[in-house]
Amino acid sequence: MVQKALSRRRYFFGNRARILYELIGWQFRNAHDLRFMNYGFADDTQPGPDLHPEDEAERYCAQLYHALATQADLKGKNVLDIGSGRGGGAAFVHKYMQPRRTIGCDLARNAIRFCQRTYGDVANLKFTRANAMDLPFDDASFDAVLNVESSHCYPDCNAFFAEVFRVLKPGGCFLYTDFTAPGKAPAEYIRDITAALDRAGFVNVESSDITQQILRGLDADNDRRIREIHEHFPFGTRRLACLWAGTRGSWIYRDFASGDRRYVMYHLSKPEPAALRPIAPSKLVLAVEPARTDQVPA
Numbered sequence: 091m092v093q094k095a096l097s098r099r100r101y102f103f104g105n106r107a108r109i110l111y112e113l114i115g116w117q118f119r120n121a122h123d124l125r126f127m128n129y130g131f132a133d134d135t136q137p138g139p140d141l142h143p144e145d146e147a148e149r150y151c152a153q154l155y156h157a158l159a160t161q162a163d164l165k166g167k168n169v170l171d172i173g174s175g176r177g178g179g180a181a182f183v184h185k186y187m188q189p190r191r192t193i194g195c196d197l198a199r200n201a202i203r204f205c206q207r208t209y210g211d212v213a214n215l216k217f218t219r220a221n222a223m224d225l226p227f228d229d230a231s232f233d234a235v236l237n238v239e240s241s242h243c244y245p246d247c248n249a250f251f252a253e254v255f256r257v258l259k260p261g262g263c264f265l266y267t268d269f270t271a272p273g274k275a276p277a278e279y280i281r282d283i284t285a286a287l288d289r290a291g292f293v294n295v296e297s298s299d300i301t302q303q304i305l306r307g308l309d310a311d312n313d314r315r316i317r318e319i320h321e322h323f324p325f326g327t328r329r330l331a332c333l334w335a336g337t338r339g340s341w342i343y344r345d346f347a348s349g350d351r352r353y354v355m356y357h358l359s360k361p362e363p364a365a366l367r368p369i370a371p372s373k374l375v376l377a378v379e380p381a382r383t384d385q386v387p388a
């Protein structure tokens with residue numbers, strides 16, 4: 091009962107998330123092999139992308155960025171990754187999808203320091219500190235905005251969507267993925283987010299449920315995650331670290347497996363001026379796969 095109530099809490103939210111990510115950034119300040127902080131993605135219907143050997147260790151995390159970013163053609167574009175964390179996703183997109191310029195931004199100072207040290211010599215890849223709800227960029231300055239597993243930390247998603255809309259050029263795209271919050275039915279949460287995206291002005295809302303691919307990614311990456319937790323987190327903090335990392339048996343893993351929590355990927359557009367408001371309500375294509383009951387621990 092108590093466990094269930096605790097598992098409904100939003101641990102990584104608002105100020106708590108800000109402090110946690112600063113602490114994580116400090117704890118991992120010299121871990122140059124750890125460049126991603128997402129749950130990963132594995133699709134058994136198609137092979138993953140070819141990666142350079144140095145990118146193989148965090149393949150599943152890179153695959154989440156790959157699945158999201160390949161929904162659009164980013165070649166030659168100006169790209170912004172909001173909530174870029176340790177920079178692995180922005181660097182992956184920059185290296186494999188050849189945008190003209192990529193900027194990663196994050197609220198955590200320690201994450202930005204790490205990225206500036208780690209990727210400082212990569213041409214046209216920059217990192218800067220920014221709050222997703224109050225972005226320090228000009229209007230219409232990006233062709234594409236990415237956001238991966240970060241928005242669940244934001245206290246005001248309406249402000250976030252308004253900021254993404256503002257910094258995108260007309261015709262630009264917003265590639266967005268995150269999981270639903272605990273304590274609310276996933277379908278209701280997804281309806282609210284979709285309505286908020288619509289209110290912000292986005293059109294061509296397409297979404298897909300990728301919970302099964304996230305679970306496969308977590309399964310495939312489980313041993314590496316446990317190893318990293320034992321290496322980097324002091325005894326006493328490892329349980330919270332397992333929840334954060336989504337290892338098998340953690341609440342978040344069980345929530346994904348039981349269907350209490352869903353992971354959704356969106357592809358949206360900012361309309362061209364002539365079509366600033368959609369004539370018909372935005373189209374929502376949500377392919378909800380059945381929950382994977384075989385993964386629910388007894």
Ligand SMILES: C[S@@+](CC[C@H](N)C(=O)[O-])C[C@H]1O[C@@H](n2cnc3c(N)ncnc32)[C@H](O)[C@@H]1O
Binds near residue numbers: 108111198238243
């Ligand atoms: C789970 S990590 C994901 C990082 C990265 N996207 C990845 O996939 O590796 C969430 C990130 O969101 C950042 N974040 C939380 N609140 C934020 C805010 N208000 N503005 C910008 N970034 C924020 C955190 O500091 C953290 O780096």
